[in-house]
Amino acid sequence: MGTGHEIAMELRAAYLSMHRQTNAHLLKYGVTADQFVCLVILSEEDGITQQELVRRATSDPNTIRAMLVLLEKAGLVARKKHPRDGRARSVTLTVKGRELYEQIWQEIKLMQKRLSGLFSGSEVDMFIDGLKRISAGMSSTPVKQIVESSHPVSENENGEKKAVHVKR
């Protein structure tokens, strides 16, 4: 029977395969797969905050900012002041951004058809449900009782990131 380790390795393999394939397709448009995810999210709802983009893209504030700066430089998105919250930014697709998104979508659509074509109708939903369970089960809240164990590397009581020799 499949183990947790196997799930992890195959999840990794599946994601990386998809990610590379997507990047290869998008290379000629000058955007990365991750940047395109931002475009997709914005095409679904324009004017959301960076914070909200972070959440929907399963990302973090620094990464999203870096990507938005690049997308802004490419003239694909705009970051206006949020009308109601002076701290926030309201991110929108420019006309150019929406056009590029739609152009890319035509191509990516075929790849996604290939993706869903790998499953039968009933399988798809079960599979997606499994993915969602993993997202929920692995979402960032660290598991306390796991963190302190009988390893001599870190001695702190509460699982904080008090690294001994941090690399990043």
Add this chain to the structure above:
Amino acid sequence: MGTGHEIAMELRAAYLSMHRQTNAHLLKYGVTADQFVCLVILSEEDGITQQELVRRATSDPNTIRAMLVLLEKAGLVARKKHPRDGRARSVTLTVKGRELYEQIWQEIKLMQKRLSGLFSGSEVDMFIDGLKRISAGMSSTPVKQIVESSHPVSENENGEKKAVHVKR
């Protein structure tokens, strides 16, 4: 019913959640999740070539080399000349590398138990099978008929990476 787009987004979310969680756990050991994958593969079979590591880690030669150089600098792996093929390198875990691997494994095991605990016995295998289908279906061979379409960006006939404005 779930679409290809939904599969892609949820696959992304699941992988990134798992990846971040793993990185957070491994931070105190001074290795990344990706580096740990190398250690795991080597623990399963010592003395394989970099090429073989590339394949099993779903990676590429440059990335694997960069990671091995870091792992070698940390004293966790060794790269000897391959006994039969003078071009190849035979990669092995050092004693220190194997010890660290086993120490980390105790902790990661719990996370993996949590992972497999999200599924029933019969579900696990179906889910893993779905992931494998994606890896196979998305594996690097580019889909010819998709590549050239009616976009004005690239005009080449055979889907080669002849980018107009390449960023990376």
Add this chain to the structure above:
DNA sequence: TATTGTTATACTCTATAACTATA
């Protein structure tokens, strides 16, 4: 000639931490 790996180079993504401005 084909293959394994290296070197040089460069950019994106990711993360930490300290900071500003607004709520």
Add this chain to the structure above:
DNA sequence: TATAGTTATAGAGTATAACAATA
């Protein structure tokens, strides 16, 4: 005080392309 985002900094991973050594 808490929250949204910025700045500075840094390092890992990823990719291209040209190269050397060996098969």
